Structures are given as C-alpha cells and as structure tokens.
Amino acid sequence: MILGTLQRRIVVVFVGLLVLVLALIVGLVSSSNNRIVANEATRELAAGARIFTRLVEQNQRQLETAATVLAGDFAFREAIATQDQSTVQSVIRNHGLRIGAQAMMVISTEGKMIADTQQQSVLPRSFQFADLLAGAQTAGKSSGFRQMADGFLYQIVLVPILAPKLIAWVAMGFLVDDSWARELSDMTGLTVSVARRHGAAVALLASSLETAKRTVLAQTLQDSSSASTVVLAIGDEHYQTLQMPLAQEVSVVLQRSLEQAQLPFRALQTVLLIVVFAGVALFAIGSMMLARRIVRPVNELSASVRRIQAGDYTQPVPKLPLDEIGQLAMSFDHMRERIANREEKILRLAYEDNLTGLPNRTRFLESLSQLPAHTSGAVAILNIDRFALINNALGNRVGDRLLIKIGERLSQITPVPKLIARLWGDEFAFLLDGTDKQAATAFAQSVLGILNHPITLDGQRLDVGGSLGIAMYPQDAGDATALLRRADQALVAAKRRHTGFEFSADSGDEPVHEKLSLVGEMREALARQEFVLYYQPKLDLASKKITGAEALLRWRHPTRGLIAPVHFIPFAEQTGFIREITPWLLERVVEQTARWYHEGLSIQVSANLSALDILNPNLVGHVRGLLQQHRLASENLCLEITESALMDEPELALAHLTELSLLGVKLSIDDYGSGQASLGYLKTLPVHELKIDQSFVTSVADSRKNAAIVRSTIVLSHELGLTVTAEGAETPGDLSWLERNGCDMAQGYGIARPMPADALPGWIANYCLPAATHR
Amino acid sequence: MSSALATRLLAPLLFCVNAIAANIEATVLSPAGKPVEDAAVVMEPVVGANPKRQRTVTIEQRDREFIPYVTIVQTGTMVEFPNHDAFKHHIYSFSPAKVFEIKLYADKPSQPVLFDKAGEVALGCNIHDWMEAYVLVVNSAYFAKTGSGGRAIIRDVPAGRYRLRVWHPRQKAEAPLRDVEVRSGPTPTRLDLLADVAARASKPKPPLDSGKY
Numbered sequence: 009m010i011l012g013t014l015q016r017r018i019v020v021v022f023v024g025l026l027v028l029v030l031a032l033i034v035g036l037v038s039s040s041n042n043r044i045v046a047n048e049a050t051r052e053l054a055a056g057a058r059i060f061t062r063l064v065e066q067n068q069r070q071l072e073t074a075a076t077v078l079a080g081d082f083a084f085r086e087a088i089a090t091q092d093q094s095t096v097q098s099v100i101r102n103h104g105l106r107i108g109a110q111a112m113m114v115i116s117t118e119g120k121m122i123a124d125t126q127q128q129s130v131l132p133r134s135f136q137f138a139d140l141l142a143g144a145q146t147a148g149k150s151s152g153f154r155q156m157a158d159g160f161l162y163q164i165v166l167v168p169i170l171a172p173k174l175i176a177w178v179a180m181g182f183l184v185d186d187s188w189a190r191e192l193s194d195m196t197g198l199t200v201s202v203a204r205r206h207g208a209a210v211a212l213l214a215s216s217l218e219t220a221k222r223t224v225l226a227q228t229l230q231d232s233s234s235a236s237t238v239v240l241a242i243g244d245e246h247y248q249t250l251q252m253p254l255a256q257e258v259s260v261v262l263q264r265s266l267e268q269a270q271l272p273f274r275a276l277q278t279v280l281l282i283v284v285f286a287g288v289a290l291f292a293i294g295s296m297m298l299a300r301r302i303v304r305p306v307n308e309l310s311a312s313v314r315r316i317q318a319g320d321y322t323q324p325v326p327k328l329p330l331d332e333i334g335q336l337a338m339s340f341d342h343m344r345e346r347i348a349n350r351e352e353k354i355l356r357l358a359y360e361d362n363l364t365g366l367p368n369r370t371r372f373l374e375s376l377s378q379l380p381a382h383t384s385g386a387v388a389i390l391n392i393d394r395f396a397l398i399n400n401a402l403g404n405r406v407g408d409r410l411l412i413k414i415g416e417r418l419s420q421i422t423p424v425p426k427l428i429a430r431l432w433g434d435e436f437a438f439l440l441d442g443t444d445k446q447a448a449t450a451f452a453q454s455v456l457g458i459l460n461h462p463i464t465l466d467g468q469r470l471d472v473g474g475s476l477g478i479a480m481y482p483q484d485a486g487d488a489t490a491l492l493r494r495a496d497q498a499l500v501a502a503k504r505r506h507t508g509f510e511f512s513a514d515s516g517d518e519p520v521h522e523k524l525s526l527v528g529e530m531r532e533a534l535a536r537q538e539f540v541l542y543y544q545p546k547l548d549l550a551s552k553k554i555t556g557a558e559a560l561l562r563w564r565h566p567t568r569g570l571i572a573p574v575h576f577i578p579f580a581e582q583t584g585f586i587r588e589i590t591p592w593l594l595e596r597v598v599e600q601t602a603r604w605y606h607e608g609l610s611i612q613v614s615a616n617l618s619a620l621d622i623l624n625p626n627l628v629g630h631v632r633g634l635l636q637q638h639r640l641a642s643e644n645l646c647l648e649i650t651e652s653a654l655m656d657e658p659e660l661a662l663a664h665l666t667e668l669s670l671l672g673v674k675l676s677i678d679d680y681g682s683g684q685a686s687l688g689y690l691k692t693l694p695v696h697e698l699k700i701d702q703s704f705v706t707s708v709a710d711s712r713k714n715a716a717i718v719r720s721t722i723v724l725s726h727e728l729g730l731t732v733t734a735e736g737a738e739t740p741g742d743l744s745w746l747e748r749n750g751c752d753m754a755q756g757y758g759i760a761r762p763m764p765a766d767a768l769p770g771w772i773a774n775y776c777l778p779a780a781t782h783r
Numbered sequence: 784m785s786s787a788l789a790t791r792l793l794a795p796l797l798f799c800v801n802a803i804a805a806n807i808e809a810t811v812l813s814p815a816g817k818p819v820e821d822a823a824v825v826m827e828p829v830v831g832a833n834p835k836r837q838r839t840v841t842i843e844q845r846d847r848e849f850i851p852y853v854t855i856v857q858t859g860t861m862v863e864f865p866n867h868d869a870f871k872h873h874i875y876s877f878s879p880a881k882v883f884e885i886k887l888y889a890d891k892p893s894q895p896v897l898f899d900k901a902g903e904v905a906l907g908c909n910i911h912d913w914m915e916a917y918v919l920v921v922n923s924a925y926f927a928k929t930g931s932g933g934r935a936i937i938r939d940v941p942a943g944r945y946r947l948r949v950w951h952p953r954q955k956a957e958a959p960l961r962d963v964e965v966r967s968g969p970t971p972t973r974l975d976l977l978a979d980v981a982a983r984a985s986k987p988k989p990p991l992d993s994g995k996y
Contacts, residue, residue: 082875082909089877171877172907172915172986173952 014306018299023292030284037280041273049248049264050237056198057250057262063195068151068163075165075180076149078107085171088114088122088178096123104180111162111181115141117174126158135179140166144177153184153255160185161202161213161258189216199247199263203229206257213258217242229261239266305333313340321348361430363408364415372429372437376488379481385426385441386448386480389495390418390455391503393473395434397681397717406465413463414472421454423447437492445480445511452476452509475502476509484512503703530576530585534592538564541596542762543613545772546733546755549747554772556612556646558755559597560762561589581618590621595634598645600765602638609769614646614676619653623660628667635671642672648699650678651690662693669694676733681717691728698725702736702756709741719749726750806971807937811929811949811978818933819951819978821853826937826945827923829962836924839863839895842906842916844872847988849906849916853952855926856918861895873909880904880920903952913986917952942967947974953981 078084087099100112100123114122115135122132135141136157143150144166151165162181169176182188189200193216201215203226210229212222224242232238232249240249240263247263254260305328312325325341328334359371367375376387392414399407411434418428418436427439438455440448455476462469477499485491494512502510533539539561546556563571580586594615601613621627635642647668654661665675676697677690681704690698700721704714718734725732734746737756746754763771811822827833840860843850845867856862864885866872871887880902885892887910898904898920908914919926925945927935947963958978965972 080912086875086877089882170907170912171875171905172912173905175877 015296015299015303018302019292019295022295022299023288026291027288030288034277034280034284038277041270041277045266045269045273046248049266049269052269053198053237053248053250053262053264056196056264057252059196060192060198060200060260060262061252063192068165071163071165071180071182072149072151072167074107075109075167075178078103078180079167079169079178085169085175088169088176089171091122093123097125100178101125107180108182109180110183111156111164111179113179113181114169115166115177115179117176122176126156135177137164137166137179140164140179141177144168153258154181155204155213155255155258156181161204161255185214186216189214192216196262197264199261199265201225201261201263202254202258203251203261204258205229225261302333305329305337309333309337309340312337312344316340316344316347321345321351361415364412364430366415366419366436367427367429369429369431369437372427372431372439373488373492375427375439376491379441382482383441384444384480384482385439386443386445386451386478387491387495388438388440388448388452388455388476388478388509389431389492389499390436390438390474390476391499392434392459393475393503395472398470398472409465410463410470410472413465414459417458417463418455421451421458423451425451431492437495448478448480448511449509452478456508475499475507477502477512478509479512506707530580531588533563533565534588538566539589539592540564541593541600541765543600543765543768544755544762545760545768545775546612546614546753547743547759549743549751549754554611554775556614556753557768558614558648558762559593559600559616561593561616562762577618581620584620586618586620587624590617590624591630594631598631598634598638598640601644602640604769605640605644607769609772610644611772612644612646612674614648614674616648616678617653619650619656619661622649622653622664623657625664627664628671631668631673632671635673643674646674646676646697648676648678649695651680654693666694679735680721687721687724687728690730695730697731697733697753699733699735699755705734705736705742705746705756706738707742708734709739709745715745715749718746718751722749722751803967804939804941805965805967807925807927807940807965807974808971809927809929809935809937809949809974809976811933811935811951811976814977814979818929818931819980820929820931820933821851821951822929822933822935822976822978822980823853823855823919823921823926823948823950824929824935824937824974824976825855825919825921825923825926825948825950826940826963826965827921827925827948828941829944829946831941831943833922834924835859841865842918843867844874844908844914847908847911847914847991849908849914851928852916853928854916854918855928856898856920857924857926858901858920858922859897859899860920861897862918863891863895865891872911872914874906875909876904876906878902878904881918903950905952911988913988915986919950921948936971940965940972947976949976949978951978951980953983955979955981 081103084099084103087095090096096114100114104110104112104125112123112125113135114124116122119135119138119141120132121135137152137154140150140152140154143152149165149167151163153161154164155161161184163184164179164181166177166179168174169178184202189202193200199216201217201222202213204211204213208230210226212226215222215225217225221242225240228240228242229251232240237248237250240247244267246266248266248269250262251259252262308326308328312323315323321344325337325344328337330338359367359374361368379385392411395407395410398410411430414436415428415430418438421428425438426441427437429437429439431437438451440451443451456474459472459474462471464470477495477497479485479491479494479498481491484494498510498512498514501514502508540563542560542562543557544560545554546558547553548555561573561577563573563576565571577586580589597613597615601611604611617627631645631647634640635645649661649665669675674697675693675695676699677693677695678699679701680690680698681701698721700718704718704721706714708714708718722732731752732750733753733755734742734751735755737743737746737754737758739758742756743754743758760771760775807824807826809824811819811824813819836857838857838860839862840854840856841863842854843865847868854862864872864874866889871889873885873887875884876882880900881896881898881904883896885896898918901920901922904918904920906914906916906918925937925940927937929935942965945963945965947961949958956979958976963972963974
C-alpha cells in the first residue's frame, strides 16, 4: 500500500485529532485523579488523625482504669503500706508485669520517689514529672507521654494508692515503641511515627516504618517545619504528613502514602491508557481504510485526467460509485467528450480550408513532412489561369464559388491522390504518394482535362485553365517546404512556357538556392560588389528609338555565376535586406544615368522599388539628394512599383508616390495584370506609366484572348493619361502588333536582352529596328 | 496573728480555772469562721497523773459506712467493730499506729481490737472502697470531738498545765501543740481553736438496691 498524500493527510488529521482529544481526556483524568488522591490522602490523614487521637485517649482511659484497679488491689496496697523498700520494689515489679507496664514508680504523698523499677539506686529523689503529680493531686489521677531517663517514651499513668486515705502515688509507664506505633498504624491505616525534636535534631522514638525509611524520615523532618499538613518524600514514596504534639518536644507523625492512595487510580489509568491506545490503533486502521476508500477513486480519476492531459481522449473515465467523487468523475467524462469534440473541430479548422472544405496548406505541409522516410512520390501544385482577371471582372463571390466548384471537381479525380489541398487563392496542391514521373504526368493531364470542361455559374460559362508544377521526392527536395517551392518554381516555368505542366527537374536551374537566402551572403555580396546592374533597353514604338532602359539587378556569384533576381530578391524583400540593396541600386542607376547624360546619351532609366522601399520615409530625400548630387534631371529617372507593393499601406505609399511625383520623377506600375489591382484604383495614383505583364504580352500576336486584354488595357491607360509599356515583347510580330495597337513602349528579348552598362551606349548607337534588320 | 490569738485564748485560762477541776469548752472553727465537725481536741497533762480509763469503744458498720467517722481513744482501749449490715465487711488498717485486719466477717468479730499505741489510724473496708473511718489514739484521758456546731466539751479536767492538741483526719497541716493552764472553777474554760480542713472527698458509693454489694 502506498500512502498517498491525501490519504496520509486524512489519517494524520483524524488520528491526530483523536489523539489530541484522548490526550486531553487522559490529562484531565490524570490531573483530577492526582487531585482526588491528594484530597483523599488529606482526608484519610485527617480521619486517621482523629482516630489516632481517640485511640490514644481511649488507651489512656483504659490504662488509667487498669492502673486504678491495680492500685486498689489489697495486697498491693498492703505491700506499699509496709513502706519496706524491697517489698515495695518487688510488688511494683510484680504488678507492673500484671498490667503490662514497663515502668513502675511509687511516689510518696510528698512527691518523693519511694520505689522505681528503673532507677533504684538514686532514691530517694523527687518524682521527675511534677506536672503529672500536680494534675493527679487536682484530678485524682493524671496521665501523659513522657520521655524517661532511658531515652524511651512512655505513656505514664499516675493514680493514687488509697488505704483508704492517700498513702502514696503509683506511676505506671507503658513503653511507646514500634509495636505501639504498628498497632496504631493498623488501626488508623496511617504510618505512625513518634519524633522527638531537640533543637534542630530530630530523633525517631518509635515508628511503624521499616528501618530503612526511618533515618530518611528523621532527616526529612529535620528539614521541614512541624506545622500542619505537608507532603514529605521518603525515598521514592510521597507521604501526606501530619504532625501532632504528644508531649514537650515530642510529636507524633502521621503519614499517608500518596503512592498507595494512587494505586487504584493507577490501575484505572492503566486501563484507560490501554483503551486509549487500542482506540487510537483502531481509529488509525479505520481512518486509513476510509482514506483509502476516498483516495482510490480520486487516484483513478487522477490517472484518467493525466491520460486526457496527454491527449488521449479515447478512454472513458472509469465509472465510480455515485458519490461526490463519482459525480466529479462523470463531469470529467463529459468534459473529456467535449474536449475531444472541440479538438476535432479545432483540428478541422486548423487543417481545413474554409471555402472548399479541402485540407489547407498547413495540413498539406504536415502530411508531407509526416511521410515515412524512403518513400517516393510527387507533389503537384495547380494554379488556375487568369483567376485574377475573373475575380476582378466578376467579383470575389463568383471567384469563391468558382474555387468551390473547382475543388469539387478535383475531389472526383482518379486515381485519387493521397491528399488534395487548397494552398491559397487559386492554388491547389496534390500529394501523389508512391507515384513515379510517368504516373504523375498522367495525373497532371487528367487534372488539366477536368479543367478544360467549362464551368457554369449562374448560367454563365466560364473557361478556366490551369498550370501544374510537379516536384518529385525524394530526388527534388528533402523537406516539405523545399518540395513545395520546387513545385512552385516548376509551376512558374509551366506558366511561362504555357506547357500546362512542368516537372521541377525539367524547369532547369534552381540549384541549392536555399543558401543564397542567407542575408550574410547577400551582405558580403554587396560589399564585394558581386551585385551588378544590367540594363534592358526600352523602345519607343512611335519614334523607333531607344529612349529608355530598365536597370536589372544581377548577382555575379563567384562560384555559381550569374544569379537571376527571382532567386534572391523575394528573400531580400522578405528579410528586409532590400532596404540595403535599393539605396545602392538607386545610387548606381542615378550615377550611371548622369554619366550617360553627360556623355551625350539622354535616356530615361527605370529602377524597381519593393513594397518596403515605398514605405521607407527616407526614400524621397534619398532620391532628391542623388539627383542633385549627380546633377541629373528628375525626368530621367523612373521608379517602377508592382501593384501588390502598394497594398500593404496604401495611404503612406500614396503619400510617398505623390512626393516623388512632385519631385518630377517618373512613376511606373510594374507587372500590371499579374496582381489583382484594378485600373480604377490605379487611376487614383500619381503614376505616369503602366507596364503590362509579359504573360499577356508574349505571343500577343497569336493569342486572341491576350490581344484583347492588352488592347483594352492600352486603350484604358491612354484614356487615363498613362503611357503603356509592354514587357516580354519577344518577336517582331509582337512589336508590330503593339505598334499597331498604339502601345507606347516595348521591352523584351525581341528588342534586346539585359546588358552590362558599358555595353549599352554602343548597342544603342548600332540599333536599328529589328523589323528592318530581321534579327 | 497567732500571738494575738494566743493572748486572747489564754487570758480566760489564767483567770477562770478553779482549784479542783473544770470543764473545757472548745470551739473549733475553720479559717473562714465555719465550725469544724469531727475535730479532736486533746489535752495531755504536762505534769501530774494521767489516769487510765478502761473502756470499750464501738465503731459500727452500718449501711456500708463506719459510724462514727472519727473516734478518739486512750491507748489501751479495745474497739469493737460490730457489723450491722446484711453482708460482710473486711476492715483493715495499714496505719503504723495500728495495723490490723478483720477479714470478711458478719455481726461482731470474735475479738475487739486493742489500740495500744498512740497515733492515728485510718480504717477502711477492703470490699467497700468508699468506707473510711479514723481512730486517733492518744495517751491522755482528756479529749473530746466537735459536733456539727464545732463545739467539744471536755469535762472534769483537773487544774493543771496541759498540752493542747487539735487534730482532724483531713487537716491540711498538723496544728502546733500548745500549753494550756487549767484552773478549777465552776465556769468552763472556753477555748477557741482553729483547724484548716480539706473537704471530704466524695468517693463513689453505689446504691444498695443493685444487689451486688
């Protein structure tokens, strides 16, 4: 049995209280016993003393009577009357024997000793107890306790000898010795001792005590006063002691042993103690059993609660008897059920996409990371093409319903993937465990096949398409996040190449760029001047002249070669390191532009700003300072901002843009069409230029859809007073289509790839229109 | 006091005693002036004849008492102790003047007791402790015992010089002897005498009807 804390406490408290109460009772009984004993002893002593006094008086009267009778004996009187010394001597011996007196004296009427059984030689002399004689002369007889010359105490009775006239006195002495004391002790129930005080010295003349105790008593008496009742200790025993004077210097010491008086109480106390100990033991066992009965269900309950705490909600709390603890257990069980339900709900919320009811990104990543080692398979990410435009054109509610429909369709796909999730927005992901590349290809095709069927919402047919990026594990990446990123890169590639789907491995490049993400490395790169600016010329379609260029950041990595911005700029933006890069970039751009300008090449150079840069309060001051420093006219500088960069804090961004605009710097909206901003919003901004995202521009000549979008954008932009630059113009067809449709500027491989700064002036000088050269 | 008293007492003696004989009237008083009963007044001639008077005196035992309480006898007097009670008595004397004992007897003892030595004799009864009597044995023939009035009369005392003695069984002290001159004449010689006497101790006497005594 293990004594639990509660159990021990219950036992300790119960038993402790009982012990306390019993101790009080025992203490009370004991103290009252002691008081009773003391009172009893005192009372017994007083009663004994009265008996003693009466006995002595009675004894005295008997002795007097006996002495009187003896003194009346004719022969005795006759003998005394002879006055013959030896006759008298012998008769008193004889009659002394008869009466049992140890001392006999005959005294003349004049008070002279006539005969004495004790001291015959010194006669005649006066009777030594003149007071007794005087008393006898008055009262006819007298008696008292007197110590005689032999040192012993006698009870002396003095009676006249009448013949018939008084002829002499006879004194009879009865020895007060131990047997006398013992006799009285028997009758009174007290210890009887006779003590003689002479000065400070106390001698015991007789006692009923055993010899050993006498000396102690004598000594004790020496130290105590002779007054009243006291308690004296003789050895280990205590005596209630009363002293009464017997004669001059002589007193009788009556004692009652307290220990003897206590004997019956001691027996009672012993019984009481046995009862107490037995009671406490019984109580201890009883309370221990009770405590165990209380504690056992508590322990069971506690174990259940610990299971719940550990997250195991499956085991019900054990059924207990329906007392308070049983009710508690029941409450716990209800609680367990509700917690289980709630946890399920929370899990659902945490792992489920609200809109489609599909698992969400978290769940997907978790499932991915929980895949057993050494398994292989594929992760595919699906992005719905042109969803942003649909959302923009038809509203969020339609967009949401479209996503729900798409989710429903994807759920019916066969073979059923291990997991289908909606990552965010218009991106879905599939976990294809145990799939090889071939099966993954088939899967991607079936997904695209499903999406090819138009979706009807409110009777409106919507054409949706999608692109898939597929990453294989374990070969493409080791962990879930990296795997998703690789799939994402493949998706970007698929979109760019319009191939429908791409495998990560085929989307080329993408070395271990995780390492590039390190801020430290970027900072070192900045210091070592590994960052360089490439410039891509911008063609004015109307004049057919190069009137501008976009500065593009490149990382000339010592071991990896040239790294595209897409591989480090997002990370730099994410970590805030962009705030160090942008000032450097702006300085280079302004410096370069100024140099070209002063060398006679006047072009407008664009630089990209990130969201963080827009919100940077120092931006405007910095730009102004650079322009002044390099004596560059502000219209030679154009700053490009993506739509999404304005979304974080639109008001502050607007304020900074306005300042820049007032400064005279040109402002451009980058990648228009890839985000979700509307033209309606853009018209409120102080911008001058709109750059149409290359995904719309590329092959604009061949795609009617893209052509429509681009055309309408150009028209709308012009309506709003914005110039339009088309990015990604790759072919002469694109260029001529753009020219025909009134686009202001074009930029792309169709004109020139980005080039180092020192190559640009020469390139511009040699430029002639591709249409002319058929390059 | 004693010399003044003596002059007062002696004066009539010197002047009022006739030539042949005279009666002596003595009054014995206690110091408090109360008459003393049972006192013996004894006159012993200093010179001259001291006649012997042969007589028998009786001390009775009646109702468990000696009667009389005091008896004065001349030496050589026989005393009878007749017992008038229905039971026996055992009379005794341990007095040096006459030690005797008449063991349990009834009626009259066969022999009277001769008191032949001057002195006082205390008599008791061995079986009745309260009984007591005194016999004063004197050498003179002139003596008398006071009655309840304290008066004692000694008749026909020849003129002459006498030694006067007053005695009482319970006297506290022996009275001093005095000389008295007796002159014959018709007028009795009056003597005022003094005796200091203790009260008679009462000794318990059980009633007779108890039948045990």
